[in-house]
Amino acid sequence: MSAPTTDPATGGGTPRRRRRRGPRTWLAALPLLVFTGLCFGVPLGAIAFGAVTRTDPATGATRLTGEHLARSLQGPYLASLTGSVELSALTALLSTLLGVLIAQALVTSRSTALRSAALTASGVLANFGGVPLAFAFIATAGISGVLTQLADLTSLGWDLYSFTGLTVVYLYFLIPLMVLVTVPALDGLRPQWREAAQNNGATARQFWRHVGLPVLAPSLLGGFVLLFGTAFAAHATAAALVGGSVPLVTLKIADALSGNVLTGQENVALALGLDMILIAGLVMAVYLPLQRRSARWLR
Secondary structure, three states: OOOOEEHHOOOOOOOOOOOOOOHHHHHHHHHHHHHHHHHHEEEEEEHHHHOEEEEOOOOOOEEEHHHHHHHHOEEEEEEEEHHHHHHHHHHHHHHHHHHHHHHHHHHHHOOOOHHHHHHHHHHHOOOOHHHHHHHHHHHOOOOOHHHHHHHOOHHHOOOOOOOOHHHHHHHHHHHHHHHHHHHHHHOOOOHHHHHHHHHHOOOOHHHHHHHHHHHHHHHHHHHHHHHHHHHHHHHHHHHOOOOOOOOOOHHHHHHHOOOOOOOOOOHHHHHHHHHHHHHHHHHHHHHHHHHHHHHHHHO
């Protein structure tokens, strides 16, 4: 009987284990790859093709062009991209700060019922958006809303149908989403770390500065990126609430496709969609490494 293969790097005492990936591994992943290609690859290819091509209506000939991409980065189209980025960054930052505070209060709370109820409510509110959310805010804080009339918010300069009002509406579902993302990360902070810091004379502020925040930084940054992407892609709530009064790229795409402003702008809408995909790709390129790094502390 032959001796087991040993690894010289470990001193020759540990058997070397070789992992072989056979064709069964790829066959098991084949349905997922096909589904991903059909649901994401085909639409992405169609958007990219329409964004960089132009069809002559007289001859039907199609040629490559960069005109649509150039127009998508000029004038009102560029203003809509900038407005979406500003709104997404602001709401993501505010939701991150408030969500972390609420999550910390839940984690340190001794009431199991309170934590369970808050997490359940966060799960519901994080998925509550679109036209129903816009209608709820119009009935509550609109021009003739109940809260507006009772507190006379109009005299204070409150306007729901503005950038500020849209920011408040976005916080309604982004803060609960941040709570859901942050609670598992806070649970990953082991009590032994705090006890060790206290035994060495560290204050609570020093613990959070040198231990807590460095450990939570990947999760917090990943949560911020996730909230940014969620706000950046939101459409129905803004469309029902502000229409075209606030420049947003999703609203501009809808107007270009429907021809509400100018006809024959479908390819420009596809170029705007490609711009959004590129921005979302950059966001995910930041989010995924942070998420993998933060997962070490949740084991």
